Amino acid sequence: MHARRAQVLFFLTVGALLGCAPAPSGTATTLAVAAEAQREGDAAKGYDALVNGEYVTCGIPESLFAKTIGEAPENLRLPGRTGRNEKLRYDYTAITAANGAKLVSVNCLTCHAAVRDGKVVVGLGESQSDYTTDLAPFAEAAGQLVSDPAEKAEWRRWADRVVTVQPYILADTMGVNVADNLAPILFSHRDQKTLSWSARPLLDPPPTQVVPVDVPPWWNLKKKNSMFHTALGRGDQSRIMMSAALLCTDELAQAKAIDQSFPDVRAYLLSLKPPAYPYPLDAALVATGHQVFDQTCARCHGTYGEGGSYPNLVVVTEEVGTDPTLALATSAASPTRRFNDWFNGSFYGERARLVTTVGYVAPPLDGLWATAPYFHNGSVPTVADVLDSTHRPAFWTRDFTTYDFDRDRLGFRFTDVGHGKSDESDASKRRAIYDTTRPGYGNHGHTYGDALSPAEKAALLEYLKTL
Ligand code: HEC
Numbered sequence: 001m002h003a004r005r006a007q008v009l010f011f012l013t014v015g016a017l018l019g020c021a022p023a024p025s026g027t028a029t030t031l032a033v034a035a036e037a038q039r040e041g042d043a044a045k046g047y048d049a050l051v052n053g054e055y056v057t058c059g060i061p062e063s064l065f066a067k068t069i070g071e072a073p074e075n076l077r078l079p080g081r082t083g084r085n086e087k088l089r090y091d092y093t094a095i096t097a098a099n100g101a102k103l104v105s106v107n108c109l110t111c112h113a114a115v116r117d118g119k120v121v122v123g124l125g126e127s128q129s130d131y132t133t134d135l136a137p138f139a140e141a142a143g144q145l146v147s148d149p150a151e152k153a154e155w156r157r158w159a160d161r162v163v164t165v166q167p168y169i170l171a172d173t174m175g176v177n178v179a180d181n182l183a184p185i186l187f188s189h190r191d192q193k194t195l196s197w198s199a200r201p202l203l204d205p206p207p208t209q210v211v212p213v214d215v216p217p218w219w220n221l222k223k224k225n226s227m228f229h230t231a232l233g234r235g236d237q238s239r240i241m242m243s244a245a246l247l248c249t250d251e252l253a254q255a256k257a258i259d260q261s262f263p264d265v266r267a268y269l270l271s272l273k274p275p276a277y278p279y280p281l282d283a284a285l286v287a288t289g290h291q292v293f294d295q296t297c298a299r300c301h302g303t304y305g306e307g308g309s310y311p312n313l314v315v316v317t318e319e320v321g322t323d324p325t326l327a328l329a330t331s332a333a334s335p336t337r338r339f340n341d342w343f344n345g346s347f348y349g350e351r352a353r354l355v356t357t358v359g360y361v362a363p364p365l366d367g368l369w370a371t372a373p374y375f376h377n378g379s380v381p382t383v384a385d386v387l388d389s390t391h392r393p394a395f396w397t398r399d400f401t402t403y404d405f406d407r408d409r410l411g412f413r414f415t416d417v418g419h420g421k422s423d424e425s426d427a428s429k430r431r432a433i434y435d436t437t438r439p440g441y442g443n444h445g446h447t448y449g450d451a452l453s454p455a456e457k458a459a460l461l462e463y464l465k466t467l
């Protein structure tokens with residue numbers, strides 16, 4: 001027993017040492033994340049599992065859904081959907097509960113798909129969602145519309161979870177994603193071994209203050225040796241991503257069943273390609289910009305096109321200088337580290353683990369033109385502003401109903417509401433303003449473009465459109 005324990009400790013220590021060694025090309029401020037073995041899967045089966053699979057196993061009764069949301073217009077339906085899913089919007093999935101009740105759940109595409117020019121782009125992070133409304137009262141009230149006993153029981157199961165997590169995922173600002181707050185509150189209400197739901201938290205709940213995050217595009221996963229902005233997710237990526245269904249995964253057997261299809265889901269994610277820039281390009285500018293990029297940016301973001309390479313670097317927060325709140329929240333020194341420990345000691349941790357680094361991944365920039373806003377917290381609306389840290393808007397707002405693409409600045413059009421507007425008293429206007437003075441919302445750092453001349457910046461911007 002003791003010898004075995006020692007052996008395990010030995011491997012963990014060696015692993016940690018190897019993991020922390022600077023890359024051959026690295027410096028004290030960067031850390032290269034090594035590739036790890038992944039389970040193989042089938043992309044076509046993965047798409048089917050993603051859009052038809054019952055991996056989110058709770059939801060609202062179909063009768064209630066029909067009365068409130070109903071069928072989707074043609075353009076918001078997805079190909080390859082079968083049965084009851086055929087007429088649903090892309091981000092809803094029809095499921096059947098253990099008690100026979102027919103339900104509709106949300107799926108991964110709630111956050112990992114977005115609508116552009118009237119079409120659904122699967123894999124593009126949703127940047128226009130609104131998590132600023134408390135849904136608990138609606139979840140409770142909806143029960144009055146349900147009469148069938150099986151449906152009522154399932155509505156209660158779903159509403160309990162929504163009401164429990166709601167105080168922890170209430171954002172201050174529209175457009176930011178709250179997924180990084182959702183995971184810890186779910187961990188704290190689930191038995192680490194059986195995954196059963198507990199009405200009382202079994203671990204101290206996380207802080208209620210939302211740490212804002214932007215959803216990365218799925219098409220870059222094929223280059224990444226880790227998952228998440230902070231490189232927190234290591235090991236078997238299929239096992240990590242299925243934990244996103246934990247709102248409803250109530251038992252170990254269910255988790256094991258979901259796990260079967262997730263290597264296929266991952267294979268599908270790896271098959272995704274970034275959308276090509278759809279507007280004219282200036283070839284001469286692109287060529288100049290390519291040189292600027294290779295001299296100034298490639299050491300962290302890699303090279304692109306034929307023979308391109310990606311270094312998988314985490315850059316420590318002191319070096320990159322972007323808002324450190326997210327990285328610190330999951331760091332080894334943070335009291336919220338208990339959530340990493342929960343994951344690592346659970347079924348999910350059998351193949352994967354959450355590892356802290358206190359830095360951010362220098363992400364692949366493929367399809368960058370389509371993925372505004374920028375940085376892990378979505379604090380910068382255009383690539384032009386990424387390239388000039390001295391001119392980023394401190395308080396800005398945008399149109400949340402359309403994606404108003406700005407070809408010149410590469411990103412979306414926004415309104416700089418200027419200093420002093422942070423005290424906007426109309427709450428509905430207030431929550432539409434991205435206030436970079438809030439904790440976690442900072443837009444500072446990443447000054448690597450600042451020293452470039454205006455001509456170099458213009459060329460670089462043109463080149464970035466081609467990635
Ligand atoms: C509530 C919104 C939400 C849902 C639902 C969701 N995700 Fe995510 N996902 C995110 C956010 C936000 C991140 C980035 C978090 C971070 O990096 O800290 C992310 C990150 C990821 C990543 C890592 C991407 C990268 O480049 O590091 C993968 C893969 C992923 N999600 C897959 C899934 C799958 C598969 C599902 C469904 C089972 C799912 N997600 C459901 C919001 C969501």
Ligand code: HEC
Nearest residue numbers: 296297300315320322360361362363374375376386448449
């Ligand atoms: C020392 C490493 C390093 C260098 C050099 C560097 N970057 Fe970055 N870059 C990063 C890191 C780390 C991030 C993530 C920061 C965050 O999200 O907080 C990032 C983020 C970005 C983003 C936002 C990506 C997104 O999807 O949100 C863009 C765009 C970008 N860099 C472009 C560039 C360009 C262009 C250059 C050259 C002028 C450059 N970077 C130089 C490390 C670097």
